[in-house]
Amino acid sequence: MYLSTTYLGMKLRTPLVPSASPLSEELDGIRRMEDAGAAAVVLYSLFEEQLLLDRLELDHHLTEGTESFAEAITFIPEPEEFHLGPEGYLEHIRRAKEATKIPIIASLNGVSSGGWIDYARLIEQAGADALELNIYYIPTAPELTGAEVEQTYLDILHMVKSVITIPVAVKLSPFFSNLANIAAQLDSAGAGGLVLFNRFYQPDIDLENLVVRPNVILSTPQALRLPMRWIAILYGRIKADLAATSGIHTAQDVIKMILAGASVTMLCSVLMRHGIERLRVIEEGLRQWMEEHEYDSVQQMRGSMSQRNCANPSEFERAQYMRALQSYKPAWYSPGSGWSHHG
Numbered sequence: 226m227y228l229s230t231t232y233l234g235m236k237l238r239t240p241l242v243p244s245a246s247p248l249s250e251e252l253d254g255i256r257r258m259e260d261a262g263a264a265a266v267v268l269y270s271l272f273e274e275q276l277l278l279d280r281l282e283l284d285h286h287l288t289e290g291t292e293s294f295a296e297a298i299t300f301i302p303e304p305e306e307f308h309l310g311p312e313g314y315l316e317h318i319r320r321a322k323e324a325t326k327i328p329i330i331a332s333l334n335g336v337s338s339g340g341w342i343d344y345a346r347l348i349e350q351a352g353a354d355a356l357e358l359n360i361y362y363i364p365t366a367p368e369l370t371g372a373e374v375e376q377t378y379l380d381i382l383h384m385v386k387s388v389i390t391i392p393v394a395v396k397l398s399p400f401f402s403n404l405a406n407i408a409a410q411l412d413s414a415g416a417g418g419l420v421l422f423n424r425f426y427q428p429d430i431d432l433e434n435l436v437v438r439p440n441v442i443l444s445t446p447q448a449l450r451l452p453m454r455w456i457a458i459l460y461g462r463i464k465a466d467l468a469a470t471s472g473i474h475t476a477q478d479v480i481k482m483i484l485a486g487a488s489v490t491m492l493c494s495v496l497m498r499h500g501i502e503r504l505r506v507i508e509e510g511l512r513q514w515m516e517e518h519e520y521d522s523v524q525q526m527r528g529s530m531s532q533r534n535c536a537n538p539s540e541f542e543r544a545q546y547m548r549a550l551q552s553y554k555p556a557w558y559s560p561g562s563g564w565s566h567h568g
Contacts, residue, residue: 226515227522228508230264232466232489233355233392233417235328237264239511240483240523241504244420244470244491245270245332245359248501252320258496259325261504266327267491270334270359271314271344311344318351328354330394334361335381342384349389357420358385359396371402378407379414386415394418394468399451405458412463419459420468420491421452443494448472453485460486461533476510483523484530 228239245267248254255266314331321329331353333341341358348356360381364374378395386393393415399422401407408419424444428437449472456467469482470491479490495503520526 226512226520227524228511228515230488230523230527232265232468233330233394235265235354235392237328237489238262239264239508240479240487240489241508241511242267242330242468242489242491243496243501243504244493245334245357246493246497248493248496249321252317252324254501255321255329256324257501258504259327261501262508263327263504264489265330265354266321266325267330267332267357268314268317268321268353270332271311272334311347315347315351318348318353322352330355330357332357332359334359341381342388345385346388349391353391355392355394355417356385356389357394357396358382359420359423361423362398375401375407375410379410382411382414382416392417394420394466396420396423396470398423399455404455405462408459408463408465412465416465418466418468418488419463420470421455422471424448424471443497444472444474445494446472446474446478449478449481453481456482456487457485457531460528460531476507476514479507479511480514480526481530483526484528486528486531486533488527 230237230240232240232242239262241263242265243249243258243263247269248258249266249268258266318329318331329352331348331351333345333348333356335341345356358381360378362374362377378397382393382395395411395416395418397404397407397411397419411419428439430436431438449469452469452471456469459467466488467486468489468491469485469487470493472494473479473482473490473492474495482490492504492507495507515521515523515526
């Protein structure tokens with residue numbers, strides 16, 4: 226039985242890859258993930274704001290146009306709130322490569338091209354096997370068009386690809402008017418992989434102190450439906466590898482994503498909740514399912530439940546939507562006897 230897969234040109238032992246999280250902030254955490262069966266590790270993200278801080282440019286970018294609301298400067302975390310600065314991040318890559326045998330994928334998180342170019346080159350020189358661009362971009366200007374938003378993603382990818390030779394993946398949100406189109410554009414622009422999807426963390430309001438506070442909520446298994454759907458749609462239509470992330474908690478979740486067409490499945494919330502050792506449980510569950518269903522390899526499974534052979538995915542999706550609405554009945558509805566109410 227072969228669990229191996231290929232992602233960003235790298236042959237991985239299994240499709241199980243921990244995504245960017247605090248678990249990779251310490252070298253011991255990366256070693257433990259490798260020991261538990263991680264096929265590769267995506268390091269926690271280095272933020273664009275950290276690069277700006279490092280170059281003493283942050284004050285200019287924060288204060289420009291904010292004179293009427295000086296408190297705006299407090300929205301950005303203080304330097305000491307970041308785990309490591311840019312130089313520390315490069316050293317972390319070097320140490321991780323020396324201490325492990327699995328691929329190390331660096332992660333840059335930002336919204337513009339500024340500062341990323343030079344640092345992408347340094348990340349490659351530090352020994353990273355690949356780079357994930359986590360473009361955390363929520364456009365709020367009413368005058369900004371969808372085409373301009375998409376161009377931001379393409380510009381960042383073009384600039385980064387122009388200075389490094391290691392593979393580049395782009396982590397996307399699902400909030401595009403035509404996700405299939407931007408996926409195809411990024412594929413044509415040289416993205417080696419697309420990571421579906423980025424989860425935007427929604428802030429909350431503290432009613433006692435009347436301030437906006439961050440509110441990190443770990444994913445639930447229900448979150449996998451959206452990336453699974455789009456991976457099934459995109460598989461076979463673009464060359465870039467597809468990485469599934471968000472909502473993957475069990476071996477069954479991993480299997481569904483592979484059947485849809487994912488090359489790798491990225492895990493975060495389940496490891497944060499239950500510990501790094503959960504990787505072993507998920508891998509064993511994957512092996513058992515494959516044996517029971519007589520699959521010899523992950524490659525044999527991949528994409529077998531995708532929409533690759535569907536002539537018109539839009540019509541297929543519409544048909545499934547109508548079937549879902551027509552078939553659903555509340556638990557308290559009694560067929561044949563009309564509506565019933567159970568207090």
